[in-house]
Structures are given as structure tokens and as C-alpha cells.
Amino acid sequence: MFFYDPSVVDGTDEDDAARALRDAEETSCCATCFLIDVRKNMVSQKNTKLHDTSSTSSTTKTTTRTPVQSAVECLDTFLKNRIISSPNDKVSVVLYGTKDFKNDFGLDHVHVVKGLENLTAKYIREVGEKLRGVEHMTYDGSENHRGLSLKLALWTCSHMLKEYSKKTHVEKRIFIFTDDDDPCGGDPNLSKQVLGRLADLKELQVDLQLYPLGDPAGREFSRDFWGEVLGEMCETEESFLEAMQLSQADNFEMIRRKLNRKRRWLKTQIKIGPNLKIGVDYYVTLARQLKAQRSVCAQTNCLLESSTAYVAESGEVLPKDERPLKGWTVRGKDVHATPLEYEHIRDPEVPLGFNVLGFKPESALNPAQQVKPAAFLYPTAVGGCSSNHRVFLAFHEKMLVLGQVAMCSFSSSRGSSVGMELVYLVAQQEVKDEHGGQLEPPGFHVVALPYADDVRSPEEQQRKKGELPQYAGEDQVQRAKELVAAMKLDEDWDSTYIRNPALQRHYQILQALALGEDPTQVSVEDGTLPAEAVLEGAKGAITAFAMELPPMDVPAPKKRAPAAKRGTAAKKGKV
């Protein structure tokens, strides 16, 4: 699998644009250290202020949990999400401000619950068990060890992350959970040491993240110390806690899904005419997420790998390097093709990449004309050379202005099983939110079109049978309009805000099985169901619409026979 190589854009004269491009790229896995402050105040303080991520509006709620309980909950969510989304990630959990110590260096008040390890069910279970009694790990007077235990904990983390310091494909992160807005207590020497340690970590390209919790000593969480460390610019004291928690919301929101890191699927080109070629990177930005099933040995639970064998009627197995002939049986006659002939049949031998055949107005787009999810194209960065970008942008801009799409033939590789595709390239304007966050990236969407072989015309069937369809009258259309108005979805409704209930259930049950919990107790919120309030509000309009129409009978769904019965029937049928 291809990993993005930053050196491609790290030319000798890296400019802002190249840097922006490089910064936008993600790495292939994460090494994350969780640093949890467990000093007295963290375990004794109640009423932790937490940003409410379940609401779309920005609100802060006060919980009855202690800050450390909130931190442990966040950690639990993070681990359970991460094990599914990025199983290659490594995570460590370090407590600081503990009574005893547990680390390789004999550092006081630093307890390493887990070193940097891959996530497994056992890992999550063990962390859960160890943190169950976290309140008892603190000690009286821990509040007086301000800064020192943090400094030592940071030192421990830097040692853990050191082995990844030169691995550019590994993203390094430290999450700090604390309620202490002034960890050095105004001690300039200690402050200098902690800041120095934090600066060292930044040099190691470690991304520091703070999750502030609670109200230290009953006042608002101050931004003075951490603001300087993180370089966050917040206008008010209160907004610092809120802003920081909000920025972490995605990390600690319970959504189980496989996370696909940004990687180029293909480096190819758009060819317009014989001599004009624009280098582009092809990304898969939309794909149905499936439940990844594996085969294991029933006895040993070892992962199995499949291979294909060709077996003759006599039971003789073809040697592995022997490629069989392909063939078809047509009207009782066999037709054979050698492997080479078969390759030639599959491959229409059009030039590789996107070959522009011409341009059409955007109105040529038709929702019924699409055979697979769209992909995305972005210009290839070629060192310090900008001409590729310029020509890409020229066509991008003009296609947007003129409302045109490009029709192309596309062949990704020679002998590809997909063969050649017909596609439209649709220019996408960059869209940003009010904070400058990118909502839609700029580039071209690749919409794969159907051939005549792929299109069916069920709407023609009635006409072919000579039956005349019924069309609604004005009154019926008017009632339907009232129904449409009564059942309008929220303005910001978007299916991509909704979690796949089947996938969430699958992962939750898997998690319960892995962690030894009761899978029958799993319940999943289903955001795909019609909103009761909407239906209740539209009751009148639905009734009025129904009254406008002749009565109709919906046939009752046929009950499926139990699996065992179906199997028997199928077997009988075959006999």
C-alpha cells in the first residue's frame, strides 16, 4: 500500500504552499501518551465542568463526577474507539502525582499504567481494572508537588516517544488531563524546567494536547500557563476551558468506525489532447464501510489466508505457477482463451490515466448515472515546479465559471479487472467554515458513469406492456405539497452526521465479547428512524393526502421460512 511521501513536496526551496500541502497530509499511525494528573484535587473535587458534545450548540454542563473520573471516561472512550479505527496505533497511560512510583527510571510520583503498546482487548481490560481504584493512588500533600511530578511524567513520555522521533510516518501525541492551570505554582525555576521539557517535546514533533477539567480552587481555569505552552489564543478565561474541550471533542466522542488515513490511491494524469498532461493524485474519499470478516482456524484461532487451487476432475491439482485457460461454454461448444488472450480481452488498451474526450454542461449530470462512489483528484506536487498546479487550477476555475464537467475515459492500470471506465470530472470549489476550517476540499470529483450494459429501464416496462400509467391531478399534487412542507427535515440535516446503526451495533457487540461483557445488553441509538415529532406534526397533512387518493392495499410481507427449512427446500430442489 502506498504511503504519502512528504519528501515529494519537501523541495530545497519549500515555500508556504508546499508547506501547507505537507501539513495537510496525515501520517500512517499514532503513538499517544495519556498523562493523567491524579493529585488530590483531581480525585476529590466534584462538579467537573465539561463541554457538552452531544448538543450541536456550544454549551458547558457541570457533571457530578470528579475530574479524574471524567479523565478515565475519556480515556476509556478513546481506547474503545481507537482499537477499531486505528488498530496499529500505540498508546501508553501514565499517571502523575501518585503516592508510589512505577516506571523504568525510578522517578517519584510517576506511575506508568501501560507503556506504548498496540491496543488489544486485554490492554483495555487491564487499564480499566487498574484505573478502577485510581482515587486511592493519590496521597495527602500531593498538591504541594506542583510541577515536579508533571516534569518527571513528561520526561517519562519523551523517553517512550524517543524511538519514534525519526519516524516521520508516526504521529506523536501527548494528552494531558489536569485541573491545574498553574502547575508550577509561580516557581520560576520549576516553570522554566517544565517549559523547557515541553519545548523539547515539541522539537521531537510531539503534538501536545490539553484537556482541562474542573475549576481549580473554585475559580475559572486560567489560560496563563497552558495558553503559553500551547499557543492558544482565547479571549476570555472561560472560553479557554471550553475551547480546549471543544477542540478535543472529536477524540473523545463515542463513535466506532475504521479510520482511513489519508493516502493516495494512485498517481496518474489528466490528458487533454496529445501533449497536455496534468499530474494528479487519486484519492478514495467515499466508500461504504463494511464489517471486516476474517477466517480463523476453529481449533487455534489462528488467522487463515486463502489461496486459489485449480483441481481437475481426476482430483489432480494444477501446479501453483500454472495459469489456467479461461473459457466459456456457449450453445454446447467450449471456447478457450489463453491467459494472454484473456488479458487482451479485459484490457481495451486505451492510454492509462484520464483521457479527456470533451466537456459537457453540468446539467448532463444525472443521479441515476453512477456506478460507484465518487473519487477525488488533487494536483500532484512536483518539487518546486508549479506549472502542473497552474494548469489544473486554470481548468478548475474555468469549469466552475462556465458550469462544465469533463467527460473522460479512465484506465487505472494495464490488465485491471475493472477495465476502462467512463467518468465525469466535476470541479469542487473549496468550502470553509467561519473559523477557516475546511468543509469541502478543492479538486475534482470523479463520477463513474454506467455503460449501456449497466443501465436498466424499469420505467419503460409499463409502456412496453401497453399499460397507461396514471398521473396525479392538481388537487392531489397540492395535498402532496402540503405533506412535503409538513415533513421538511432540519436545515442542517445531513446523512453524514448520522452513524450507521448496524455498524455501531456490530462493533459494540464485538467489544462486549472481547471485554467479557454481556453482548445481549448492548443498545444502540438509531438515528435513521423517522422522527416521531415530525410525523406527529405532519399527521394532518398525511391524512389529507391519503384522503385525496383512492384506497390501496399494501400486500403483507411474506414471512421468510426459517433458515433450516430454507436449506432443506433448496437441497430438495437441487435433487
Place this chain on the structure above:
Amino acid sequence: MAPRAESLVVAVDVGRTLGEEGAKEVLRIARSIVTHKVLYGGKNDSVCVVLFGAASTRNALHDEMASDGQPDQYVNILVLKDLSKVGSEDLEALAGEEALLWGGTSDHLDVLTVAFDVLCKDPLKSAKRIVVISDFMGPIKEVDGDFVGAVVAGIQEKACAVELVSLAPITESSPHPPETRDLVLHLVDTVASLECASDAKDYASLRGVKHPVSVAVKHGLAIGSFEVPVGVYKKVSKASMSTNLKVSNFYKDERGDVWSVKRETEFRRRDDPDGSVVTDKAKAFPYGKDLIPVDEAVTGYLAKAEEKSLRVLGFHERGEFPQHRFLGSSYALLADPKSKGAQLAVSALVRACEDEDQVMVARRIARGGADPSLCALVPRVGGEGIPDHFVMCTLPFREDIREYPFASLNASEKWVPSEEELGLAGRIIGEMSLAGEDGDLSAEQLVPERMANPSILNMNGFIAEKLAGAPNGNLQQATRSNYLKTLSGPAEEILARAGPHLERLAELMHVQKKEEGEAGGVKQEAKEERVKEEKD
């Protein structure tokens, strides 16, 4: 119920008005029709291949008339293969030497009579069809109105379908001989359909396309407690070589004998790929680095079993559903044709959505036990026998979206194109337009749904060649030079218009590359000098 068998007569004009190229093209269309029958036709279908305008004569009507003392009737009509079960013989006939007996006089009414006579003598109870492929440029004898009327009446009585395929459009003002044109237009008015080969990019390829029938999955479209009986049909579904025709595996031994081999999947431990085959296997799902085995009982509650359903969530602005957000294949939602109420309900909803620029959003369980999905139902107003319906496209969930950040395209000044480059891009887009005047899509060129999949086309051609006993690649030559060339780049007339702008833009691009390369070289030299100085 098994589909009814069909008896088909393919009548191919090879008369002198076509010339060599025209004759080759009509034969290619005929070959494509026959190949389609051989590969995808019913097992009891029959085909008869007839040449007209041929240099020799062989048909039953001519023989009958000759025995009655009229040997000049139904001449230049050569029955290449009698009506019999479709098979490789049909392809052999079209690839054989007799198919090259071109250059006679074409009489369209005569060939229609001969073809109809062949079907009348068919003892099989089957659907009857005649396809006549011609340029319709050959003048015919004076037409006897009564005779034409009798032929048309006979065709109507037998419910025989007649397809006329012309190489060029036939209209009141087209340069066809008046008698021939009048006959064609009369047939179109009474019994025949007319297609023009020049309407498609490669008509012959299009005639080889398999068209599977879409079967309805019945649903009750639920709007609250109100339900409308509807059917959901596949509208677009990716076809492939193996979905069209079953591909098998064979092995050729040293003696040249070919044996059928079965493909079997074997499982071995990943950590011991050369070890023994494991037969006792179980299903598992990864959880981090762990594999969680699941038995049947667990599989049962891993998914929540729901009954088949289609429930409306509400309506949303059409602009919120750009095409690139749909998850592939689309469906058509049509009202139950047997229910007047359902047809009126769907029609009213379609028209309301169309007028209000709305899309209906629904939750679908495609079959009992399947996972739920969200769908956007885009309205399609019908007419002329087409019912109002919705096109149903699957929407992505949060898990399906991969949000990758990309730098702004104008993040660097160097990336911003010059006025000249922008102007050239605009002119290229204009000159390479595939739409008609002012973006008129009714005159659109290269319509994807009127273009055949080239891989499947290759497969059909390869099999047809082998069955016909023709030399490799001989029959496919025209497809390669016509159709596949079309897919490799812009058409010649487009290139002629846009060529100078394309060349200029390519030149600008090349110059920039060169300049930047030189600039890079200068910088590199300066850097090397600096390093040298520092060393010194």
C-alpha cells in the same frame, strides 16, 4: 413462467448502393445482433440470416415462383442460413464466403416478404421478429399498394415485430429514392420501428449489449401510518464479463487435450503459508489486534434482524444532495402498476417534489434481516407512457466519509494561473464541447448509456470469432478502429478546433517547467557554493 422463445430473421442489405464500406458496416451490425442472440438469447430461440442485394439468389419464395414460371421474382435474396435453433452456424454463415456475394439489386419489400414467409412457415409457437439492416438507398420496383397492404396485414395478424435499421436518417426530405422512402415511412406508420445507426457512436457495438430485465422488490412506502404499495427496481448495476457470461477454467495438457478444472479456495495459516490446508475454520472479526471468533448464535445478534421496509423520514432541499455524495448504483421506485391509488400517490409526490425542488429521504431495509440504509429519492416526472417515479440513490453514513484536508489551490502565488492560461483553458473547454449549440444536451455526443463496455465487447467479439471459425482479430478490426479509438481521446474534429489552444498551453507549461528547473539549478549551485565556502 419461462420467457417465450423468439424466431428472428436478420435481413442484411449488401446491394450495390452500399459500396464496400457500407456492406461491411451492415454486416457488422448483423453480426452483432446474431452474436447477442448466440450468447444471451433463449435456448429455444431461432435465427435465420438473409442477404438481399446479393449477387446470387436462394430462397423458398423464389423457388416457388420459378416453378410457377416467374423466375424473376424475389431475386438477389440469399438465405445464408435457414431458420433453425440459434448457434455458431449463424456466425459461421456471416463469416463465410457467401456473405461476400455483394453487389446485386436490393428490394426491401421483397426481402420483407421473404422474411415474413420464413416466419410463417416456422412451426414453433414463438414471438416473431424481423430486422432489416440497410442504407435504404436502393430503388425498388413500383409498389403495388394492395400487395403492401396484404403484407402489412399479415405481419399485424401474426404480431410480428419489424425493426428497420438505417445507416443514415430517413425523413421526408432525405435523399432516399421516393418509393423506398415512402415504403419505409409507411411501414413505420403501421408495423415497424426505425433506428438510425448514425445516432450512436458505434451502433454495432450497442446491438451486442445484454439488457437484463429489472425485477421489482415490493415495498410499502410508509409515510407515518399511511402506506403506498411500490416496487424498487435496479436502475444501474455494474455489469462485468463474468456477470454477463459464466467464465470457466480449463487446463491444456502436453498432448494438447483441454480439461475442465474447478476453482477451489484453500485456507492455510497465515504464519505457515506452506503448511497443510485447514478445513475446520470459523468466522471471526478483528478487534484491534485480536480476532474475535463468532459462532452462529453470536452472528444472530451481531446484526439486528428487521423486516423489509421503506419509511419516509422527510423532505430536504435538492441542492443538498450533490451527485458525488451518492454511494454508487441507483434504483428506480415505481408505484405498483396494478394499484391506481399507488400510481396517483407516487405521481403526486413526484410532482410536488419537482415543483418544490425537494428530495424525499427514506430509510430502507432492502430485505428481511438486511442492515438499514438512508436513501435520497430524486423525482422524475414521466409522460408519454412513462410513469412518474423516483430515482433512489443510497446516502453515505458518517462512517463512510473520509475527510481528508487539502491545501487551497491558490495557497501559493506560484500556483495561480495567468490570464493567458485562464483564457486558453476557457477556449479549450468551449472548443471541446460535446453538447449542441448553447449547451443543448439533446444534441449531446458520447452519451454514456449509449456506449458499450469495451471489455464485454471484446469478450463477445472474441467468442464470436472463435465460434465462427474466423481468424483472430479479423472480425473485431472495425470495432477497434472505430469504437476503441473514440475512447482513447478527443475526436479528430474536436482536436482540429481545440488543437492550437492545447498546443499553446502545453508550450507555456513546458516553458515554466524549464524556467523553474533552471531556477532550481541556480539555487542548487548557490547552495553548493555556500557549503564549499563554509568548509573552506
